[in-house]
Amino acid sequence: MDFIVKANLKRGDNYSLLKLAPVKGNMPQVKPGQFVQVEVPNSKSTYLRRPISINYADSHELWLLVRRAGAGTASLCNAPESSVLSVVLPLGNGFTTDVKGTALLIGGGVGTAPLLMLGSRLAAHGVDVHFLLGARSMGDLLQLDLFRQTAEVHVATEDGSLGHKGLVTTHPVLRNENITHIACCGPMPMMKAVAAIARERGINCEVSLENMMACGLGACLCCVEDTKDEGNVCVCTEGPVFNINRLKW
Amino acid sequence: MDFIVKANLKRGDNYSLLKLAPVKGNMPQVKPGQFVQVEVPNSKSTYLRRPISINYADSHELWLLVRRAGAGTASLCNAPESSVLSVVLPLGNGFTTDVKGTALLIGGGVGTAPLLMLGSRLAAHGVDVHFLLGARSMGDLLQLDLFRQTAEVHVATEDGSLGHKGLVTTHPVLRNENITHIACCGPMPMMKAVAAIARERGINCEVSLENMMACGLGACLCCVEDTKDEGNVCVCTEGPVFNINRLKW
């Protein structure tokens, strides 16, 4: 499906927020936590599409928050306004929205992107939503204003430039005994640490994996994660969101 | 050597005139008929540089007239203003400028590009310069105004939309008995036909070849032309301009 770049907003040195709209037709329905596969124009060293989580979507707009990680994502970050991108979507399962009580949504780095839409959806359903956003430094915290408009925001920065100083896993909000659900997206060590805490406390917990993938459609079988129930399964179709009970870590 | 794109002027549907300036330092001395090798940014299907003839050069500017022939040249034609191109130059031998009497400079299509600078150089040396420019149709004749500022211009179009109707080889200016020298650049059949006429009339004649090349430096030995005196020689270093007496056609 072809999308036109309506706006490309730089966010810090390493991120771009791409606001896209379908060239024709309507946006398909999107669930929080789903992702897209974007063809990368004009990058000589990029052959495959790049999977990017959906930051926000409605019936006529799609937002992608892209981190400049290599040549492919750098080329996406430089997509000129009015240019056209080929986007395959929506892909993957998305986060559970059938949540009751208090939900803590924990994001690290660009992993905060899919939580914005999830928080907004959960809050609309009457869930008590708390965001816990971690980054190296204040400048790496993206879309703070939008998160704050959606729900209560807790911040942890490694250098202490904003909020709690330290990793998200040491933030006091984790001791909130009302938490019934955790959704987490970020670097693997962070997700593993959060999963360990959730397990210990008996809190239902979902994590969103970022395994390298080729097709995004369940055909190439490259992005597999080893699960307790079915062994290797595709992160692109069985995930990217997994309940930690399925995972071997 | 890095050049900045100062201007990218569309010329018809299929051509762009790129006006470049060195990012730092001065332009090297350039002879009419020499060429450059340009790295093609942002084209997935292009691996090698593209050889482009020099349209005009002075101490601080370089003009390249690029025809949109494939993905590589299309990407060059779309080079944004202020972007930087890596250019290796000047390459090749160039046209003889040691000419006396009346010179007829015959160009077809984008092959007219290097003749502009040659005509200007010869005219400055007191040579009686005539341009004979051929194209399918009026719209494909490029830089006519500049040619007219330089010397007398004769035109042949296949559809008769401007000047003589027919191929350049049927243009009456070829019957001018004062012609002592011909320089020709254009499609191979045109150059071969011009060479045949020059041979028959005993006129000194140079042609500029466009053999496919990889390096442009005489290293890869891919762009060879079979010569009477030395067998296969590199067009990039022994040419691109050859006196027809060296060629086997």
Place this chain on the structure above:
Amino acid sequence: MVDLSVKIGSLTLKNPVMTASGTFGYGEEFADFIDLSRLGGIIVKGTTLNPRQGNPYPRMAETPSGMLNAVGLQNKGVEYFASNIYPRIKDLDTRVIVNVSGASIDDYVGVCERLQGLDKVAAIEVNISCPNVKQGGMSFGTTCDGCESVVSAVRKAWDRTMIVKLTPNVTDITEIARAAEAAGADAVSLTNTFLGMAIDVERQRPCLSTITGGLSGACIRPIAVRMVWQVANAVKVPVVGLGGIMNGRDAVEFMLAGATAVQIGTANFIDPQVTVKAVEYIEDYMKRHGITSCAELTGAMKV
């Protein structure tokens, strides 16, 4: 009017464009993107006698104009295929071809015996060229004897069309193709992936869990086209060409080199609609060149 149909042994395909095994799942994964009935055939994921978990993650690395994979034939086994997947795909209006793999000759034969009862399996593709498994796989495909032993055993267990998929990791692929033909193959398909490797230089570790993997994508196309041309000049059975086909033009290139039909693989990952676009391109190409049947296109390169 152009006739796009092609014949592979006794099997007729409505057009020469198939999907390569392991790149198109069981077809269902692509049903949202294309009308599967517009394909000449679907070659489903490599199927083995017993379920296989495949290799550990990471299994993929992007390379210049290509990718390495080390999936290692992950599949749920032929029984699961027959009971659970076949019923869902048997009525697709295209040819369903099963790619058959094994660690031993008995494995290959066992898979074929189970498939024999599935009427809508139009053909099998015998995979003697998977570079990502420890036993069997490519080892059968790198010698004439290995090839002959698998193909002749399978020939006894399978009476419908048999295509033998060859590995390019050999000195002379025409020898292996002739061995497959002599042992009863109705067609050969080539090439499978090239054994390759990539290293993460900052971590100083291989990019794949298995160190080496199979290289596919546009990067290998010139080598695959050359091999198809050589094999088409060496055997009488039809050649199915694959290896880096990214679009219709590339499909025509393989057919001009001598392929009767083609498979599109890795390109499905980049454009899920590439197969149908290739069918359209081929039809248009034939019209533009005044070619009325695919048979005229096969091997039409002028030398």
Place this chain on the structure above:
Amino acid sequence: MVDLSVKIGSLTLKNPVMTASGTFGYGEEFADFIDLSRLGGIIVKGTTLNPRQGNPYPRMAETPSGMLNAVGLQNKGVEYFASNIYPRIKDLDTRVIVNVSGASIDDYVGVCERLQGLDKVAAIEVNISCPNVKQGGMSFGTTCDGCESVVSAVRKAWDRTMIVKLTPNVTDITEIARAAEAAGADAVSLTNTFLGMAIDVERQRPCLSTITGGLSGACIRPIAVRMVWQVANAVKVPVVGLGGIMNGRDAVEFMLAGATAVQIGTANFIDPQVTVKAVEYIEDYMKRHGITSCAELTGAMKV
């Protein structure tokens, strides 16, 4: 301080970066772009006993992340090299290595005998892997016997360092490498180009005058890295790695896989300064990773 020097047999190079034969002329072509004395070595154009005109034009086709060539060893012969070219390049402050080719064993020996008198030829690279000539060339490189026969004959005629350049167009390159080692090679270099082909589909003709040609460039790097890794684990002599090195990172990848030195080829066509940039990258990489000598880098991939 990092020590960039490497040893190939008895020959010491100031750093591991050489230029691949046939991609760098005689060095002079690049003197306007780089300081040639910063290179580990220059491997000059393939040299034969008698002058060769090479193959007809067209000799080149661009492919995805690579190119095909069919030059066919155009050169003016060893006598011309010795009389006209050698005097111009012998005093370059880098190692001059001559790539030696032939249609027969006598040809190879004849070239070596003429080179023997040229003191500043530091080594020869015996090319048993050119895909673009009718006789000799790759045919010697695809069998152990062919390899052994050339290498042992050359060994008798050449007492300085001998590198044997291997073709990747074989089933098992480690066998050929072991044959070269057993016959007296001081080192092996790999890979030469892959036999490939491209067709102009609109004209329905091969892109190259010779139909097939040698594929080089970034596209082949994953296969070449795999072969270097296999060979480095199979022989004791140093391995010189090449095949699609586009920059310093790629050079380090080959060294991690087991290469003692590297050659940069096709990349010279795209960036005439790539070799010197690669030397700078390697030095910086070693500093960043606390590696003090190239020997530590060779084969340092952790598995």
